[in-house]
Amino acid sequence: MRIAWITDPHLNHVSSHDWDQWSDRIASTQPDALLISGDISEGDDVVLQLRRLADTVAVPLYFVLGNHDFYQSSIARTRQAVIAASRELDALNYLTDLGPIPLADGVFLCGEDGWGDATIGNYEASFIRLNDFEQIDDFRETSPDRWKAKLQQLGAESAARLQVKLAAVPRDATDVLVATHIPPFRESCWYEGKTTDDNWAPFFVCGEIGQTLMEFCQQRSDCNTTVICGHTHHDGVATLRENLTVYTGAAVYGSPGVEAVIEITPRSQKQANGASDRPVVELVKNLA
Numbered sequence: 001m002r003i004a005w006i007t008d009p010h011l012n013h014v015s016s017h018d019w020d021q022w023s024d025r026i027a028s029t030q031p032d033a034l035l036i037s038g039d040i041s042e043g044d045d046v047v048l049q050l051r052r053l054a055d056t057v058a059v060p061l062y063f064v065l066g067n068h069d070f071y072q073s074s075i076a077r078t079r080q081a082v083i084a085a086s087r088e089l090d091a092l093n094y095l096t097d098l099g100p101i102p103l104a105d106g107v108f109l110c111g112e113d114g115w116g117d118a119t120i121g122n123y124e125a126s127f128i129r130l131n132d133f134e135q136i137d138d139f140r141e142t143s144p145d146r147w148k149a150k151l152q153q154l155g156a157e158s159a160a161r162l163q164v165k166l167a168a169v170p171r172d173a174t175d176v177l178v179a180t181h182i183p184p185f186r187e188s189c190w191y192e193g194k195t196t197d198d199n200w201a202p203f204f205v206c207g208e209i210g211q212t213l214m215e216f217c218q219q220r221s222d223c224n225t226t227v228i229c230g231h232t233h234h235d236g237v238a239t240l241r242e243n244l245t246v247y248t249g250a251a252v253y254g255s256p257g258v259e260a261v262i263e264i265t266p267r268s269q270k271q272a273n274g275a276s277d278r279p280v281v282e283l284v285k286n287l288a
């Protein structure tokens with residue numbers, strides 16, 4: 001199975017011509033499915049973009065939403081609209097609303113939006129204030145002295161949902177692929193080849209999701225977990241444990257791409273092919 005991984009396409013910044021080129025680029029990777037790790041567009045446009053993409057690519061689309069997907073709207077209204085569209089269109093699969101999805105023998109896909117949840121770094125001393133606070137109703141309608149609590153609440157809610165999903169992954173699973181928008185660890189929060197400092201970390205790391213992933217990987221040491229995320233627009237790989245690797249994808253506004261193809265070869269099939277040393281979930285970057 002081949003999954004084309006896309007992150008942060010920000011399609012509201014993309015011209016019609018570039019959109020067509022991008023969809024041709026996706027098709028050229030010959031995917032069996034697409035996986036998008038958020039920042040698809042903005043709240044007033046995200047459903048339209050998802051429908052357009054589903055009509056164009058003719059393969060299942062798995063995705064989570066990023067902070068920009070809630071701009072010009074509220075978090076609840078956007079999620080409701082996306083859930084409604086996903087229930088109507090078979091090709092659309094909003095992972096935040098779904099339990100573990102079997103991809104291949106012993107391999108499952110889970111996802112959660114996540115949020116920069118002010119649990120890592122130093123929120124009080126940070127000079128950063130994201131556009132989120134002006135562009136998303138939930139923050140505009142909350143007094144600034146409650147923003148930190150709101151961020152923590154959003155991270156905790158995402159982590160609680162992910163915990164339920166991971167607990168539902170069958171005991172004999174060999175691999176789990178997790179899609180989320182916000183890097184779950186400081187070590188996976190890349191900017192120009194370096195990991196984040198205390199100013200940016202509160203808004204660019206979802207510590208609660210990180211903790212949930214770490215606990216799952218400690219409990220299930222026989223299961224490999226591969227996490228893909230975006231949000232920083234800068235790429236990097238972090239190995240947190242022997243069975244926990246996080247890939248963060250790059251992005252450029254106005255120029256969407258394909259971050260990698262994720263190849264999934266079930267363990268049973270690899271053994272039959274005599275290639276049992278290769279990972280079950282393998283990322284192929286630098287696509288031709």
Ligand SMILES: [Fe+2]
Pocket residue numbers: 008010039066068230231232233251
């Ligand atoms: Fe983004």
Ligand SMILES: [Fe+2]
Pocket residue numbers: 039066067068181230231232
């Ligand atoms: Fe983002």
